[in-house]
Every structure is written in structure tokens, then in C-alpha cells.
Amino acid sequence: MKDWRRRLLNWLDHRTGLESAIRNFLLEDIPASSGWHQVFGSVAVFLFLVQAFTGALLAFNYAPTPGDAYNSLRYILTELTGGPLMRGLHHWGASMMIVIVVLHMVQVLLYGAYKKPREATWMVGVVLLLLTLAYGLTGYLLPWDNRAYWGTVVATRIAAQAPLLGPYLSRLLGSFGGEVGVVTFARFYGLHVLLLPPATTILIALHIYLVRKHGVAPQPEDENRPPKKFFPHQVFKDTVAIFAAFVILFVLAIAARVPLERLADPTDTTYIPRPEWYFLFLFQTLKFFDGPLEVLGSVVLPTLAIGVLILLPFVDRGKARRVTERTGAAAAVMLLAIGWAGLTAAAVRSTPKPDLAATVDFSQPTEWIQLTPIELAGIGYFRQENCVNCHTVGGGKAKEGPDLAGNIHKSAAWMIQHFKRPAAMVPGSSMPSILLSDGQLNTLAAFLLKLNPQNAEALQSAPDFAVQGALIYQARQCGSCHVVNGSGMKLGPPLNGLRRRRDRAWVERHFRNPQALSPGSVMPPYRFTPSEMENMCSYLFTLSD
Amino acid sequence: MSESSPTGRRSFYLSFIYGLWALLSAALTAPALVYLLLPPKLRSREDWVEAGDVEKLADHVPLELTFRQIRRDGWKVSSEQRTAWVVKLGDQVVAFGPQCTHLGCAYHWEAAKAEFLCPCHSSEFGPDGRVISGPAPRPLDRYESRTENGKLFVRALKESEPTA
Numbered sequence: 001m002k003d004w005r006r007r008l009l010n011w012l013d014h015r016t017g018l019e020s021a022i023r024n025f026l027l028e029d030i031p032a033s034s035g036w037h038q039v040f041g042s043v044a045v046f047l048f049l050v051q052a053f054t055g056a057l058l059a060f061n062y063a064p065t066p067g068d069a070y071n072s073l074r075y076i077l078t079e080l081t082g083g084p085l086m087r088g089l090h091h092w093g094a095s096m097m098i099v100i101v102v103l104h105m106v107q108v109l110l111y112g113a114y115k116k117p118r119e120a121t122w123m124v125g126v127v128l129l130l131l132t133l134a135y136g137l138t139g140y141l142l143p144w145d146n147r148a149y150w151g152t153v154v155a156t157r158i159a160a161q162a163p164l165l166g167p168y169l170s171r172l173l174g175s176f177g178g179e180v181g182v183v184t185f186a187r188f189y190g191l192h193v194l195l196l197p198p199a200t201t202i203l204i205a206l207h208i209y210l211v212r213k214h215g216v217a218p219q220p221e222d223e224n225r226p227p228k229k230f231f232p233h234q235v236f237k238d239t240v241a242i243f244a245a246f247v248i249l250f251v252l253a254i255a256a257r258v259p260l261e262r263l264a265d266p267t268d269t270t271y272i273p274r275p276e277w278y279f280l281f282l283f284q285t286l287k288f289f290d291g292p293l294e295v296l297g298s299v300v301l302p303t304l305a306i307g308v309l310i311l312l313p314f315v316d317r318g319k320a321r322r323v324t325e326r327t328g329a330a331a332a333v334m335l336l337a338i339g340w341a342g343l344t345a346a347a348v349r350s351t352p353k354p355d356l357a358a359t360v361d362f363s364q365p366t367e368w369i370q371l372t373p374i375e376l377a378g379i380g381y382f383r384q385e386n387c388v389n390c391h392t393v394g395g396g397k398a399k400e401g402p403d404l405a406g407n408i409h410k411s412a413a414w415m416i417q418h419f420k421r422p423a424a425m426v427p428g429s430s431m432p433s434i435l436l437s438d439g440q441l442n443t444l445a446a447f448l449l450k451l452n453p454q455n456a457e458a459l460q461s462a463p464d465f466a467v468q469g470a471l472i473y474q475a476r477q478c479g480s481c482h483v484v485n486g487s488g489m490k491l492g493p494p495l496n497g498l499r500r501r502r503d504r505a506w507v508e509r510h511f512r513n514p515q516a517l518s519p520g521s522v523m524p525p526y527r528f529t530p531s532e533m534e535n536m537c538s539y540l541f542t543l544s545d
Numbered sequence: 546m547s548e549s550s551p552t553g554r555r556s557f558y559l560s561f562i563y564g565l566w567a568l569l570s571a572a573l574t575a576p577a578l579v580y581l582l583l584p585p586k587l588r589s590r591e592d593w594v595e596a597g598d599v600e601k602l603a604d605h606v607p608l609e610l611t612f613r614q615i616r617r618d619g620w621k622v623s624s625e626q627r628t629a630w631v632v633k634l635g636d637q638v639v640a641f642g643p644q645c646t647h648l649g650c651a652y653h654w655e656a657a658k659a660e661f662l663c664p665c666h667s668s669e670f671g672p673d674g675r676v677i678s679g680p681a682p683r684p685l686d687r688y689e690s691r692t693e694n695g696k697l698f699v700r701a702l703k704e705s706e707p708t709a
Contacts, residue, residue, distance in 0.1 A: 050573070057577055061619070068620065075585070075620035082580035232558040243565045250572060454587070 026231035031218035039241035040104035046242045047097045054090040064189045069144040070263045077363040088253030098278045112321040113217035119313035121210040126310045138192040149264035150273030162299045260363035281343035365458035372487035376470035378447025394456025405456040412445040469539020497545040593698040600695030602633040605672045607654050642686040642702045683707040
């Protein structure tokens with residue numbers, strides 16, 4: 001059997017040379033000092049492959065136009081099994097890639113591995129870092145939610161500020177007159193999936209070729225020690241590191257949900273954009289430069305920093321290579337790390353709390369947004385009365401009572417009678433009476449009439465603030481004058497789309513004293529407790545337009 | 546061979562390397578297959594839509610009805626015009642999909658012969674949808690349907706069983 005395999009391999013090798021090539025690649029000599037500190041390059045390549053793989057899978061269900069991008073991503077997140085995992089891997093993989101690439105560079109810097117004759121390897125590496133950041137920048141727009149849109153508005157405006165090149169850069173990014181639109185989207189998508197991947201692949205190949213050409217950088221003590229083989233010792237360490245990185249990535253993708261915000265809204269005047277965490281330090285740097293100096297912080301300084309980084313092998317001309325002797329390099333890395341952490345922390349601290357204490361995560365099913373206030377308020381009584389103690393809702397392990405999402409619904413009037421005296425309507429029922437007013441029972445019935453097996457999970461996931469808001473809305477009889485989701489009287493203005501017309505502070509003041517803000521209004525003033533005001537406003541501002 | 550000998554260490558390294566890579570590949574391909582192969586979870590069921598009045602329908606005389614149905618196509622939800630051939634068969638009313646089960650041409654009703662005729666390859670179907678002659682492999686497909694107060698409601702189009 002072994003002999004047969006040997007012959008097949010020999011045959012293949014004579015025709016293709018593959019086996020010899022792999023053998024040469026794996027059995028390369030590496031310095032005796034190599035070890036765990038050199039695993040980051042392999043991990044970065046692995047993460048790049050994970051990004052390519054998950055990116056292609058996402059593209060299979062993604063429509064790359066502003067009209068459809070958001071909906072197709074919601075489809076991936078809410079309808080496809082494994083969809084949230086794929087997006088999670090891709091999202092966190094991007095962040096991890098930045099971390100690993102930076103660690104890789106820090107290692108090279110500390111060991112002085114960029115010194116003669118390895119300057120070109122370092123420079124190609126810096127370009128790869130920039131490409132990694134470019135993926136982050138272009139990929140950020142693709143979900144086409146508010147975060148994506150407004151983040152990109154800022155990014156393209158910064159590009160437009162560049163001295164001399166600004167207007168051209170801006171046009172290259174498809175942003176004419178500072179607007180982000182369909183052309184910008186197409187350019188970003190094209191860059192992200194068509195241009196950057198082959199560029200990265202070629203540069204990674206070149207980078208690895210250069211590493212091989214010069215060999216892994218030795219430490220001074222390696223001179224008198226026999227070299228090791230890359231395979232299997234270093235491959236083993238690389239594999240363990242890759243595996244550890246993947247476990248972290250997988251756990252992040254499952255446990256840390258990536259939110260999806262509201263569909264991009266260019267007319268939203270309240271949105272406060274924030275970049276991805278790895279760009280926050282740049283964002284914070286910008287704040288130190290005002291007016292005409294702004295371009296210094298946004299373009300000139302970053303460009304200079306990149307220049308210094310690329311030319312580092314020529315800036316640092318010292319001879320020291322021993323990691324313990326490179327105190328200058330270590331100090332520089334420490335300073336940069338502290339500076340970065342400080343700027344990032346300041347940026348995080350200065351991030352205002354969103355206007356609404358409660359925001360809606362659109363990566364979850366959100367059918368509840370379409371419910372009328374009475375139906376949504378019904379969820380409140382449904383939860384308060386703990387109906388799920390004895391009833392299943394749309395499947396699950398059978399309980400004492402019938403499935404409430406099943407085909408058991410009669411009229412609202414029947415249900416109200418049943419809630420009051422269960423056994424009178426269903427002989428033999430062991431259900432306790434529900435001690436609520438007729439109006440409240442009617443509200444509960446309205447929700448139950450809306451339940452079916454398909455929407456059960458989505459409706460029950462309605463966030464508490466919205467349910468509480470709807471309960472107040474019901475209790476204060478807002479529906480006698482206002483329409484929400486097609487239900488209510490048209491005496492006052494409809495409340496769908498309120499968030500486009502007014503801001504939060506205005507609405508709060510208006511509740512307290514309507515006539516002060518809308519002279520002639522017949523709306524009575526409302527005195528809410530702070531938490532009532534919070535829930536009410538949050539609810540009104542989550543309504544669809 | 547003891548664990549500390551070079552060959553023993555080497556085979557330990559090798560099995561570790563292969564094992565971890567096998568795990569990694571499995572952890573990536575298994576979710577990918579699930580993601581690509583499982584059908585989407587449709588959160589909203591297909592709703593019954595009213596196809597039209599069938600109270601005055603004569604027995605065994607088909608009527609072509611058009612109605613609008615919601616179509617869920619991936620992330621797109623659109624309202625589409627659909628057609629059904631509706632026939633009263635005794636006390637039952639059935640609604641046939643408007644395409645021949647052979648290659649999908651639109652068939653029509655030949656009143657003179659009292660059968661459905663497909664113009665493409667001359668498949669013929671009886672008023673009950675059964676194949677009379679021609680290459681059609683199975684009877685006409687039927688919509689899920691129910692009648693309420695003389696109105697016909699339809700839901701999904703179901704493929705019929707092939708003729709034995």
C-alpha cells in the first residue's frame with residue numbers, strides 16, 4: 001500500500017514538481033532562536049483566508065446596491081441559518097486581523113528584523129497594513145445602515161481635505177460634492193471585493209517570497225547555533241496560534257452580536273457617527289486641530305506617520321538587533337501604545353449616549369414594529385400575567401394549556417369572557433381568572449388575535465421599552481387623536497415619522513406644554529415620570545416612517 | 546519508541562498539526578454548508594388571498610381567474626399577478642396552476658372538446674386536471690384552496706403527483 005502511494009507521489013512530482021516544491025518550502029532552515037514570537041505572520045495569512053471565505057459566502061446572499069444592500073443583509077441575519085455566524089466571523093475577523101497585523105509589526109520592530117537586507121520586506125508589510133485598513137474603511141459602508149452611511153460621509157470628507165489631491169481623491173471615491181451615494185457605494189464595493197483582494201494576495205506572495213529570500217531574521221546568538229527546520233517545529237507553533245486565534249474569533253462571532261442599525265437615512269440630522277474602534281484614535285486626533293489647521297490632523301499628520309513607518313529601516317540605522325538591547329525601539333512602541341490607548345479611551349469617553357436610551361437592533365426580527373399600539377400593549381399584559389407559564393407559544397415542549405399561537409383564536413369578545421371566567425367558556429379549564437379591567441383584557445385579546453406560529457418568536461422579542469411605551473400610549477388614550485401603524489383617529493398628526501419631523505427634546509417639551517410649541521393645539525399637557533417619558537419617547541421614535 | 550525520542554516527538558507534532566487543521570476546516574465548512582443549503586426561515590406565512598367569486602360557477606366548466614399574491618423571493622417581497630383555472634367538480638372547487646406540467650407552456654380551455662389543451666406539445670387534460678394524452682408527466686398542479694361564502698381563497702401552488 002505504502003509502495004503504491006509512493007509511486008503515485010513520484011509520478012505526480014515528476015510531472016508537476018509539486019512535492020519537491022512543498023518539501024523545499026517546509027524544510028527551510030530557520031534560526032535556532034525562532035519560536036512563539038514569530039507566529040503572527042502565519043495567523044495574519046490565515047485570517048485573510050477566513051475573510052476571503054466568509055466574504056464570498058456573504059456575497060452569495062448580498063445585493064450590492066444601496067437599494068437592496070440593507071434588506072439583503074437583514075435577510076442574511078434573520079432568515080438564513082448560520083447567517084449571523086458568517087457575518088460575525090467576517091466582522092470580528094476584520095478587527096482581529098488589524099490586531100494581529102499590528103502585533104506582527106511590533107515583533108519585527110522589537111527584534112530589529114527590518115534591518116539590512118530586509119528593508120523591502122518591511123515596506124511591503126507596511127503597504128499590507130494599509131490595505132488591511134482600506135478593507136475596514138470600504139467594508140464599513142456595505143451594510144448601508146445609518147452607522148455605515150454617516151461614518152463614510154466623514155471619511156470621504158476627510159479625503160476631500162487632502163492638500164492638492166483632495167478633489168481627485170474625492171472623485172475617485174465616487175463622492176461628488178461631499179455626498180455619499182450610489183456611486184460611492186459601487187466604488188467602495190468594487191474596491192472591497194474586486195481590487196483589494198488580488199492586490200493583497202500578490203503582496204502577501206511577494207512578502208513571503210522576500211522572507212524566504214533573506215531567511216527569517218536571526219538574533220546575534222544564532223551565529224554559533226545550528227539552524228532548525230521550519231517543519232514541523234515552527235509549523236506546530238504556528239498551527240497552535242492559528243487555532244487559538246480561530247477559537248477566539250469563533251466565540252466572538254457567536255457571543256458578541258454585531259448590531260445592525262436603521263437603514264441609512266441621509267436626512268437624519270441627529271445621528272452622531274463614530275468610526276470603527278481602530279480608527280477612533282485618528283478621530284480623536286482630529287479634535288486637537290481647529291479651523292484651517294484641521295487638515296494637519298486629518299491628512300498631513302497621518303500621511304507623515306505612514307511615511308515614517310515605511311522608511312523606518314532607513315530612519316533606524318543603529319546596529320542593535322538583540323531584542324534586549326533595543327530599548328529605544330521598546331520605548332517607542334510603549335509610547336505609541338500609550339498614546340493610542342489614551343486617544344482611543346478619550347474618544348470612547350466622549351461618545352455621547354445615543355439620543356434614545358433604547359435602540360432597536362435590526363439584525364433581529366422586528367415584526368413587532370408594525371403592531372398597532374393596542375396589540376403591542378397587549379404584549380405587556382401577556383408578560384405581566386405570565387401566560388407562558390402554562391401555554392406554549394408557537395411550538396416548544398407541550399404545557400398544560402393550549403398553544404397560544406395555534407389555531408384556537410375566537411373573537412375578542414369570546415376571549416374577554418374566557419379571561420374573566422375561564423371555565424364558563426371552556427368547560428373543565430383549570431386556568432385562573434385574569435384580574436384586569438375590560439379595556440386591559442381587550443388589549444390582551446388584540447395581541448393574541450395577532451399571534452400565529454410564524455410571527456410568535458418575532459413578536460415576543462419586542463423590547464421592553466416599546467411595550468411599556470405602548471402601554472402608556474394605551475392608558476393615556478393617545479389613539480383617540482393620533483394614528484400609529486394605521487390605527488387611531490386622525491384628529492392630530494400621525495405619529496409614524498415623528499422622528500423625522502422633531503427631535504427628542506422638542507417632543508419632551510411638547511408633552512409638558514403642547515400649546516407653547518404648537519399654538520392652537522388641543523392636546524392636553526401630560527405629566528410623565530422620567531421613566532414613563534423615556535419609554536414613551538423611545539417608543540414613538542422607533543416607529544417606522 | 547519513547548515520547549522523548551526525536552521520532553516520537555515528530556509524530557506527536559505531526560498528528561497535532563493535522564488534527565488542528567482538520568478541526569479548523571470542519572469548523573469553517575460545516576457552518577458554510579448549513580448557511581448555503583438550508584432553506585430560509587420564512588417568518589411570514591403565505592397568506593390566503595381571495596381569487597374571486599365562484600358561486601355561479603357551472604359544474605365542469607373552467608373559469609380563468611386572476612388575483613394578486615405576495616411573492617417572497619429572497620430579500621425581495623413583491624406583489625405579483627397570478628392566474629388560476631378554477632373548476633367546480635361536484636361540491637368541490639379546485640384551482641389549477643396556469644402552466645402545463647410538461648414544459649411550462651400556458652394551456653387553454655377548449656370548450657368544444659371540453660378539455661384543457663397545451664399548444665406547445667398538445668398535452669390534453671380533463672376538467673379534473675388528469676392527463677388525457679400527450680407528453681405531460683403529471684396532472685395539472687393545484688393551488689391550496691378553500692371556499693368561503695361563495696368566494697375562493699387560494700394559497701401556495703402545490704406540485705401534483707406524477708401519473709403512474
